[in-house]
Amino acid sequence: MDENTVVDVTKVIPTSVDEVNQIWVQVQDIATVWGIKVIAAVAIFIIGRWVAMLVRRGVRRVMERAKVESIITGFVSSIAYIALLAFVVIAALGQLGIQTTSFIAILGAAGLAIGLALQGSLANFAAGFLMIIFRPFKVGDFIEGAGVAGVVEEIQIFTTTLKTGDNKIIIVPNAKLSGDNITNYSAMETRRVDMTVGVAYDADLSHVKKVLNEIISQDGRILAEPASQVAVAELADSSVNFVVRVWTKSADYWAVKFDMTETIKNRFDAEGIGIPFPQREIHIVGGAAAT
Numbered sequence: 001m002d003e004n005t006v007v008d009v010t011k012v013i014p015t016s017v018d019e020v021n022q023i024w025v026q027v028q029d030i031a032t033v034w035g036i037k038v039i040a041a042v043a044i045f046i047i048g049r050w051v052a053m054l055v056r057r058g059v060r061r062v063m064e065r066a067k068v069e070s071i072i073t074g075f076v077s078s079i080a081y082i083a084l085l086a087f088v089v090i091a092a093l094g095q096l097g098i099q100t101t102s103f104i105a106i107l108g109a110a111g112l113a114i115g116l117a118l119q120g121s122l123a124n125f126a127a128g129f130l131m132i133i134f135r136p137f138k139v140g141d142f143i144e145g146a147g148v149a150g151v152v153e154e155i156q157i158f159t160t161t162l163k164t165g166d167n168k169i170i171i172v173p174n175a176k177l178s179g180d181n182i183t184n185y186s187a188m189e190t191r192r193v194d195m196t197v198g199v200a201y202d203a204d205l206s207h208v209k210k211v212l213n214e215i216i217s218q219d220g221r222i223l224a225e226p227a228s229q230v231a232v233a234e235l236a237d238s239s240v241n242f243v244v245r246v247w248t249k250s251a252d253y254w255a256v257k258f259d260m261t262e263t264i265k266n267r268f269d270a271e272g273i274g275i276p277f278p279q280r281e282i283h284i285v286g287g288a289a290a291t
Contacts, residue, residue, distance in 0.1 A: 014081070014184060016052070035211045037095055037096050040095050041092040041093070042092075044091050044092045045088055045089065045092045048085070048088030048091065048092070049085060051088075052084035052085050053081065055080055055081065056078070056080055057077075060078045061071055061075040063077070064246075071145060073188065078168065081212035082221055095285065099175055104237070108230045123175040124157075124158040124174045124175045125157055125158055125174075126175075127159045127173075127174035127175040127178040127179070128155070128156065128158060128160075128174040130178065131155065131160070131177075131178055132155060134192075135184050136184065136188075137184045137187070138152065138277075139152050139153065139155060139225070140152060140186070141184055141185070141187065142166075142184075142185045143162070143183060143184050144182070144185070145172075145180050145181060146176045146177045146180040147180070148162060148164075148169075148170050148172060149162070149164070150163050150165070151163045151164075153169070158173065158174060159171050159172060159173055159174060160174055160177055164231055165189060168175055185250065185253075189249060189250060190243055190247050190249055190250060192247050193245070193247075193253060193257050193260070194245055195244040195245075195246055195257070195260065195261070196241050197212070197241070197242045197243075197275075198238075198239030198240065198241075198276060199239060199240050199273055199274065199275060200275070201238075201239070201240060203274060205232060205240065207271070211267055211271055212230045212242065212264070213228075213230055213265060213274065214267075215229050215260065215263050215267060216230070216244075219246075219256065219259070219260065220257050220261075221248050221252045222246045222248055222256065223246075223247045223248060225247075226247050228244075228245060229244070229245040229246075230242060230244055230245075231243055235254075238278055239275075239276045246260075264273055
């Protein structure tokens with residue numbers, strides 16, 4: 001071992017008690033500072049995680065009291081918990097002196113990329129969330145929207161499932177459904193059945209009205225209130241058109257409409273009331289046909 005090596009070693013290794021005490025004091029100072037930072041960071045994480053759990057429970061309880069769908073409740077409460085926990089972790093790292101700006105930038109860029117990649121799905125999710133919150137319709141309602149009609153079978157986060165009258169299943173994206181007019185035929189307990197009945201011009205209008213009112217009064221599914229209406233609506237080309245408006249329960253709408261149509265035809269035949277159809281008279285003059 002040469003003299004240079006000995007000199008270098010003596011520079012590193014303390015050679016007196018004072019130097020040892022000085023290094024020990026420095027170690028204690030560093031340990032104290034970092035110990036406080038570590039303890040503060042751990043405390044921030046533990047307390048922040050506890051607060052995040054309380055917020056998640058609070059969000060879940062509020063949404064359950066509002067009778068929000070369980071799938072939405074679980075999703076929103078989890079999102080709130082994860083967002084708060086991410087904030088707590090960043091705060092804890094900042095307490096340790098770690099620069100968190102880069103982490104925030106990375107999270108922001110990742111969120112932007114994910115949002116752009118899933119913008120269609122996110123639009124469907126947002127639409128489904130709003131539909132579940134505001135409830136323009138519910139499971140079992142007969143609705144029309146987005147160019148289709150059917151009974152609502154299921155309302156999910158991204159899609160709504162409808163069953164048509166001929167037993168077909170239609171899956172409609174929520175964004176498309178909420179972006180169009182929605183007609184809910186089951187929202188109200190009662191509906192009005194509108195019918196147009198044409199009779200011949202030589203028919204006795206008073207007799208026609210009497211027969212129509214008798215048909216209405218004999219059907220127990222037709223409600224007394226609101227009152228039914230039978231009136232002459234139009235003098236058409238080949239018929240006098242009556243408008244018949246009756247109220248019934250929404251569940252009986254189509255049955256009442258179909259049964260009344262059949263009953264009116266049978267009663268008019270029995271009463272000798274003609275139901276005209278489009279026709280053309282041809283007059284032959286001088287051997288030539290003229291219309």
